[in-house]
Amino acid sequence: MDEKISIIVPVYNAEKTLYKCVESLVLQKYKNIEIILINDKSTDNSNKICEELADEYDFIKYIINEKNMGVSATRNRGLNNATGEYIVFVDSDDWVDYNYCEDLLSELKKNDVELVISGFWYHNDIKGLPPQKNIFGKEESIDIKSKNDVVELYSKWHFSALWNKIFIREIIEKNKIRFDENISIGEDMRFGIDYVNCMDKDKIVVINKSLYHYIHINPNSLWYKHMNQIEISIDSMEYLFNILDDDAKRDKNNIHLYNKNLLYSYLNYFDFIIKNKDLDNKTKKDKIDEILASNNYKACVNNCEFEDNEAKFKSMCLSKDYNSWIKIKRQYILKENIYNKLVKTKNFINKVKGRLNREKNNKVIKKASSKLKNDNFSIISQNCTGGVFYHDMGMKFLSPTINLHFKAGDFIKFVNNIENYLSQELDMRYGEFYPVGNLGDIEIYFNHYNTCEESIEKWNERKKRIKFDKLAVIMTDRDGFNQEIFDEFKKIKYPKLLFTGNENYKFEDSIYYDEFREEGSIGDILSNKKFYKDERLIDLVNKL
Incomplete structure (x- = not known):
C-alpha cells in the first residue's frame, strides 16, 4: 500500500x-x-x-x-x-x-x-x-x-x-x-x-x-448550542432513512431503529426547552404541547418498540400534554438528583477517607525520610514505585524510569544491558491510552504522560542524571513476571529489591507480602505506602 x-x-x-x-x-x-x-x-x-x-x-x-x-x-x-x-x-x-x-x-x-x-x-x-x-x-x-x-x-x-x-x-x-x-x-x-x-x-x-x-x-459544543434546531435533526434522520431501498424501509427493525433515534432527537429538544432560561414557563409548555400533539411525533412513538423495563419511559413518550409529560420527567429528574447526591456523598466520604489516609501516609513518609542518609542515588524501577519514592523523599529524579512501566521481560533486558539501551533513541507511538516507546527490542509504557514529545523530553533529560556507581534496581512480580524472569532477576549485578506476593519468589533480595498470597502477585503498595515495609528500601539506598 x-x-x-x-x-x-x-x-x-x-x-x-x-x-x-x-x-x-x-x-x-x-x-x-x-x-x-x-x-x-x-x-x-x-x-x-x-x-x-x-x-x-x-x-x-x-x-x-x-x-x-x-x-x-x-x-x-x-x-x-x-x-x-x-x-x-x-x-x-x-x-x-x-x-x-x-x-x-x-x-x-x-x-x-x-x-x-x-x-x-x-x-x-x-x-x-x-x-x-x-x-x-x-x-x-x-x-x-x-x-x-x-x-x-x-x-x-x-x-x-x-x-x-x-x-x-x-x-x-x-x-x-x-x-x-x-x-x-x-x-x-x-x-x-x-x-x-x-x-x-x-x-x-x-x-x-x-x-x-x-x-x-x-460543554458548549455545537450539539448543545443548536438543540433547538429540531427540524434539522428530523430532516437528517429522514435523509438517512431514504438511503434504504423499499424493502428495507418496510423492515420492522429498521422502522423501529429509525423512530427510536428520531424519538431521542425529540426528547433532547424537550430537554433543551425546559433548560432554556430565556423562555418563560408558558412558552415552554406551548412549544412542547405543540410537538406532543403533532401527527409526526405520535407516529414516531407508535412505531417504536419499548423494552419491558421502559414502561415509565414509554408512558412519558405517550403523554398527551406538557403537564403529564413533565410530571414523569420530574420523576426522572428527581431520580437523577438523588443519584447525584448519593455520588456527592460518596465522593465526600472518599475525600475524608483520602485525607485520613494521606495523614497516615505522611507519618510513614516522615518516618522513612528520617532514616534516609543518602540523597544521591539512582533507582531504576519497573513501574511507578521508584518515582513515588523520589517524590516522597523530596528528591530530584535521578532516573528516567519515572511515571512509566515495563513488562517484566523487557525490564530485565533493560537492566542487564542498561547503557546500551540508554544510548538508543526512543521510537514513539500512541498506544491504546498513552504514549508507548521502543528502545530497540523493548517497549516502555509512558502511562502518566500526555504526549510522545513530553515522554521523550523527560526521558532524555532524566537519563543524563543516572548515577551508575550508586544505582539500585526495584521490581514487582507483575506484568508477566514468572520463574524464568525471577531467575534472571537474581543475577542482576546491581543492588536490588523485589516486591512480591508469591511465596515462591521469597529470597534475600525480596520483600514478601502475605496479604497478597491468594492473588499470587503483589497488589497496591503505593497508595498506602506499603513499599516502605521493614525499611528495606531505605536500607538499600543508604548502602549505595
Missing part, C-alpha cells in the same frame, strides 16, 4: 488538544500521509502551534481562513486542497491509534470496498468518566454491511460522525460531494449519506477495533 491518505483537520481554538492530535497523526504506522490543518480564525494560540508543526513536517499543509466560516466550509477547504487518493477526517480535540490509517486502508483494499468504518473510544472529560469502548460487533472481527444497514450503524453511533471512516477521494470529486454550509448540526452524517449514495459497491466494512479517541471536552 503506497497510496496517499489526506487527513483533514479543522482547527478552532484548540490550543489545549491540537499538538497531541497532530502528533498522533505524524507518528502513524502508515507513512504516506498529508495532514491538512485549516485554521478557522482561532483566537487562541492555535495559529502558532499550526505554524510550528507545518515548519517541522513537510507533509503538513497549513491553511488559514480569512474569516470564521464554520466547520462545514472549513472541511470543504480541506477537500479542495487534498491530493491523496483517500480521505479521513480528524477533529482537533481528538487523537488516533497508531494503526488508524493503516487498518482503515488495509481493510478497504483487502475487501474491495469503498467505505470502511471503525470503532472508537468515547472519553467524557467533562464528567471525568472512564473511557467507553464503542464497537459494532465481536471484538477484533469485521462485519460486512450494506447501504440498507445504515440505520443500524447509526443506532450504534457508527454513522453519525466522519472521523471513524475512510473515503475514496475519486468518488467525492466525481460526484462533487461537499458539506452543506447552511446547516450547523448533522452535516457529518449528511456527507456520509451523500457518499454512500454515490458508491458503486453495496458493501461497507466495519472494523471492530477502537481506532479513534473521541474526546468530549467542550
Whole structure:
C-alpha cells in the first residue's frame, strides 16, 4: 500500500488538544500521509502551534481562513486542497491509534470496498468518566454491511460522525460531494449519506477495533448550542432513512431503529426547552404541547418498540400534554438528583477517607525520610514505585524510569544491558491510552504522560542524571513476571529489591507480602505506602 491518505483537520481554538492530535497523526504506522490543518480564525494560540508543526513536517499543509466560516466550509477547504487518493477526517480535540490509517486502508483494499468504518473510544472529560469502548460487533472481527444497514450503524453511533471512516477521494470529486454550509448540526452524517449514495459497491466494512479517541471536552459544543434546531435533526434522520431501498424501509427493525433515534432527537429538544432560561414557563409548555400533539411525533412513538423495563419511559413518550409529560420527567429528574447526591456523598466520604489516609501516609513518609542518609542515588524501577519514592523523599529524579512501566521481560533486558539501551533513541507511538516507546527490542509504557514529545523530553533529560556507581534496581512480580524472569532477576549485578506476593519468589533480595498470597502477585503498595515495609528500601539506598 503506497497510496496517499489526506487527513483533514479543522482547527478552532484548540490550543489545549491540537499538538497531541497532530502528533498522533505524524507518528502513524502508515507513512504516506498529508495532514491538512485549516485554521478557522482561532483566537487562541492555535495559529502558532499550526505554524510550528507545518515548519517541522513537510507533509503538513497549513491553511488559514480569512474569516470564521464554520466547520462545514472549513472541511470543504480541506477537500479542495487534498491530493491523496483517500480521505479521513480528524477533529482537533481528538487523537488516533497508531494503526488508524493503516487498518482503515488495509481493510478497504483487502475487501474491495469503498467505505470502511471503525470503532472508537468515547472519553467524557467533562464528567471525568472512564473511557467507553464503542464497537459494532465481536471484538477484533469485521462485519460486512450494506447501504440498507445504515440505520443500524447509526443506532450504534457508527454513522453519525466522519472521523471513524475512510473515503475514496475519486468518488467525492466525481460526484462533487461537499458539506452543506447552511446547516450547523448533522452535516457529518449528511456527507456520509451523500457518499454512500454515490458508491458503486453495496458493501461497507466495519472494523471492530477502537481506532479513534473521541474526546468530549467542550460543554458548549455545537450539539448543545443548536438543540433547538429540531427540524434539522428530523430532516437528517429522514435523509438517512431514504438511503434504504423499499424493502428495507418496510423492515420492522429498521422502522423501529429509525423512530427510536428520531424519538431521542425529540426528547433532547424537550430537554433543551425546559433548560432554556430565556423562555418563560408558558412558552415552554406551548412549544412542547405543540410537538406532543403533532401527527409526526405520535407516529414516531407508535412505531417504536419499548423494552419491558421502559414502561415509565414509554408512558412519558405517550403523554398527551406538557403537564403529564413533565410530571414523569420530574420523576426522572428527581431520580437523577438523588443519584447525584448519593455520588456527592460518596465522593465526600472518599475525600475524608483520602485525607485520613494521606495523614497516615505522611507519618510513614516522615518516618522513612528520617532514616534516609543518602540523597544521591539512582533507582531504576519497573513501574511507578521508584518515582513515588523520589517524590516522597523530596528528591530530584535521578532516573528516567519515572511515571512509566515495563513488562517484566523487557525490564530485565533493560537492566542487564542498561547503557546500551540508554544510548538508543526512543521510537514513539500512541498506544491504546498513552504514549508507548521502543528502545530497540523493548517497549516502555509512558502511562502518566500526555504526549510522545513530553515522554521523550523527560526521558532524555532524566537519563543524563543516572548515577551508575550508586544505582539500585526495584521490581514487582507483575506484568508477566514468572520463574524464568525471577531467575534472571537474581543475577542482576546491581543492588536490588523485589516486591512480591508469591511465596515462591521469597529470597534475600525480596520483600514478601502475605496479604497478597491468594492473588499470587503483589497488589497496591503505593497508595498506602506499603513499599516502605521493614525499611528495606531505605536500607538499600543508604548502602549505595
